[in-house]
Amino acid sequence: MIEKELVIIGGGPAGLAAARLAAEAGVEVLIIDRMKQLGGQLVKQTHKFFGSKKQYAKFRGIEIAEILSEAALKLKVEVLAEAVVLGIYPDKVLTVLKGEEYIKIKAQAIIIATGASEKVLAFENNDLPGVYGAGAVQTLMNVHGVRPGSRMLMVGSGNIGLIVSYQLMQAGIEVAAVIEASPQIGGYLVHAAKLRRLGVPIITSCTIKKALGSNSVQGAITVRLDEAWQEIPGTETTYEVDGICIAVGLSPLSNLLAMAECRMKYIGELGGLVPILDSSYQTSQNGIFACGDVSGIEEASSAMVEGGIAGLSAAHLLGKVHPQYDELLIDYKQQLSNLRSGPGGVKIRKGLQKMETL
Amino acid sequence: MRIKKHPILNFEGRKELHFTFNNEPLIGYEGDTVASALVASGIKIFSQSPHLQRPRGLYCAIGNCSSCQMIVDGIPNVKTCITILKEGMRVETQKDRGHLYD
Amino acid sequence: MRKTGIPSLEAIRSCFPDTLVKPKAIIECYEEIPCNPCATSCPVQAITIGEDLNKQPRINFDLCTGCGICISSCPGLAIMVAEEVGEQIRFKIPYEFLPVPEVGENWLALNRQGEVIGEALIEKVLRKNKTLVVSVLVPRDLLYEFISIRRPK
Numbered sequence: 001m002i003e004k005e006l007v008i009i010g011g012g013p014a015g016l017a018a019a020r021l022a023a024e025a026g027v028e029v030l031i032i033d034r035m036k037q038l039g040g041q042l043v044k045q046t047h048k049f050f051g052s053k054k055q056y057a058k059f060r061g062i063e064i065a066e067i068l069s070e071a072a073l074k075l076k077v078e079v080l081a082e083a084v085v086l087g088i089y090p091d092k093v094l095t096v097l098k099g100e101e102y103i104k105i106k107a108q109a110i111i112i113a114t115g116a117s118e119k120v121l122a123f124e125n126n127d128l129p130g131v132y133g134a135g136a137v138q139t140l141m142n143v144h145g146v147r148p149g150s151r152m153l154m155v156g157s158g159n160i161g162l163i164v165s166y167q168l169m170q171a172g173i174e175v176a177a178v179i180e181a182s183p184q185i186g187g188y189l190v191h192a193a194k195l196r197r198l199g200v201p202i203i204t205s206c207t208i209k210k211a212l213g214s215n216s217v218q219g220a221i222t223v224r225l226d227e228a229w230q231e232i233p234g235t236e237t238t239y240e241v242d243g244i245c246i247a248v249g250l251s252p253l254s255n256l257l258a259m260a261e262c263r264m265k266y267i268g269e270l271g272g273l274v275p276i277l278d279s280s281y282q283t284s285q286n287g288i289f290a291c292g293d294v295s296g297i298e299e300a301s302s303a304m305v306e307g308g309i310a311g312l313s314a315a316h317l318l319g320k321v322h323p324q325y326d327e328l329l330i331d332y333k334q335q336l337s338n339l340r341s342g343p344g345g346v347k348i349r350k351g352l353q354k355m356e357t358l
Numbered sequence: 359m360r361i362k363k364h365p366i367l368n369f370e371g372r373k374e375l376h377f378t379f380n381n382e383p384l385i386g387y388e389g390d391t392v393a394s395a396l397v398a399s400g401i402k403i404f405s406q407s408p409h410l411q412r413p414r415g416l417y418c419a420i421g422n423c424s425s426c427q428m429i430v431d432g433i434p435n436v437k438t439c440i441t442i443l444k445e446g447m448r449v450e451t452q453k454d455r456g457h458l459y460d
Numbered sequence: 461m462r463k464t465g466i467p468s469l470e471a472i473r474s475c476f477p478d479t480l481v482k483p484k485a486i487i488e489c490y491e492e493i494p495c496n497p498c499a500t501s502c503p504v505q506a507i508t509i510g511e512d513l514n515k516q517p518r519i520n521f522d523l524c525t526g527c528g529i530c531i532s533s534c535p536g537l538a539i540m541v542a543e544e545v546g547e548q549i550r551f552k553i554p555y556e557f558l559p560v561p562e563v564g565e566n567w568l569a570l571n572r573q574g575e576v577i578g579e580a581l582i583e584k585v586l587r588k589n590k591t592l593v594v595s596v597l598v599p600r601d602l603l604y605e606f607i608s609i610r611r612p613k
Binding site for chain 2: 034035046059062082084117118120127128129130131132133135136140141142143144145146147148150170171172214215216230253277
């Protein structure tokens with residue numbers, strides 16, 4: 001059994017920020033990540049990020065991944081990459097699989113920052129090869145330089161749907177249309193504007209009915225919806241596409257939290273099953289923290305800030321107080337408040353209100 | 359289908375790797391996952407559904423959905439989307455739930 | 461705009477100054493989102509957002525020199541610079557596609573729906589962190605319509 005002071009599960013923006021703050025406070029940190037490269041979903045974001053300077057606004061996601069990784073590695077944070085955490089137990093023992101090696105680690109404190117996963121949409125033939133989660137298409141294009149198709153239909157007009165459509169066009173893949181079931185465009189208007197400039201139609205009150213093809217996607221049938229979100233017969237449109245991207249939202253990857261017997265609650269606005277947290281991002285299990293998308297679907301900018309708070313708090317619990325503990329906590333809480341105070345923050349604020357306080 | 363030129367990213371200069379898919383020789387690049395190398399070679403069908411034998415392919419590409427499982431170097435149920443491609447890998451489609459001990 | 465992603469002519473006009481004798485930044489940020497790189501990048505503090513990141517940017521056209529730094533700072537690619545040049549307008553726009561426009565080429569001028577509305581002469585191409593800032597000349601009557609370019613087939 002290997003013993004570690006602080007283990008962070010997930011090396012994305014939340015995990016990396018937590019690692020840096022905890023390491024700065026003098027904690028020995030180990031990050032465990034499934035992938036070879038650190039950065040989580042940032043490694044495939046080629047667009048520039050929003051927010052303020054403190055959240056690296058204006059920088060591309062891929063650049064932010066590098067900045068955060070370098071900052072953590074500089075502080076001698078240990079990394080176990082290409083390793084999957086299979087189990088977590090209330091006495092803070094982790095079981096990890098790396099290749100053929102099965103490792104057991106006892107941690108004094110754990111931060112779970114495992115992020116989120118694409119939701120699926122139910123429609124006829126949704127299991128055909130060629131139906132991809134939008135993130136999958138991003139991974140293929142932006143990490144591996146592979147074109148998953150030549151003409152695609154995007155289902156979902158939230159930020160992910162809009163951004164991935166733009167990135168598809170940048171990679172030379174045509175986007176036949178972006179369809180959205182609700183009557184309004186879900187994501188930022190600036191993302192929608194970029195797509196309209198390229199001649200990509202955005203069709204609201206429209207959903208996908210069926211994917212066509214026998215061995216893989218060869219087309220898609222969409223249908224319009226009325227005010228009650230019911231299909232309007234006769235409004236079916238067929239698109240000739242060889243790929244369908246599903247961007248209908250993310251769901252927290254909270255299995256490890258449930259396994260550790262943390263108290264969970266289903267909150268729709270936060271994406272699904274989330275842990276109940278206190279203001280320091282600690283779960284109902286002493287010494288187990290959660291931050292980033294796993295604690296509620298939001299943005300990378302908020303994930304970084306939440307990670308910072310969790311890192312500071314975990315270090316504090318371990319008796320190592322960061323030299324700027326008080327100032328940073330106040331600053332981070334202010335940053336989160338700023339990010340969430342606008343109209344775009346309505347959903348997350350509603351979701352957080354529903355969370356019980358411990 | 360590989361992206362040769364991209365307005366933001368650079369995919370040039372990667373080392374070529376050789377692997378086989380159902381005994382067919384294919385080429386991938388350093389940094390590819392088994393799944394990305396297969397998609398780049400035009401392969402869309404990764405497996406079949408156990409009961410109805412419907413074709414299955416990639417969905418999430420980051421290791422969450424289990425759609426992409428294949429036999430890699432004799433080991434079944436390998437999530438090809440999070441397995442880094444190595445020189446000489448043998449990739450095969452899995453016809454059933456897999457056998458660990460033959 | 462929430463349905464189509466296209467602003468009304470009124471909304472577009474409200475982003476323009478009274479005169480474009482000198483080059484000025486046209487910021488088409490129609491929504492409150494937490495973001496302020498335009499304000500923090502402006503070397504003459506012509507753009508203000510304030511403490512609340514969500515507020516829409518306000519531009520002081522008297523201070524704006526049309527330098528164009530904001531064009532490649534805006535993560536939403538929502539800013540361009542416009543200037544009257546005789547019977548034409550010089551637009552400096554952000555562009556992130558291949559092929560890269562070449563100086564002297566005549567490309568297609570597009571409106572906000574991606575429709576072709578005329579021709580754009582490529583004047584200059586600058587590269588700022590992989591976002592190209594392309595300077596083009598278009599006929600004056602396209603002032604409120606022009607937004608981007610596409611290579612002719």
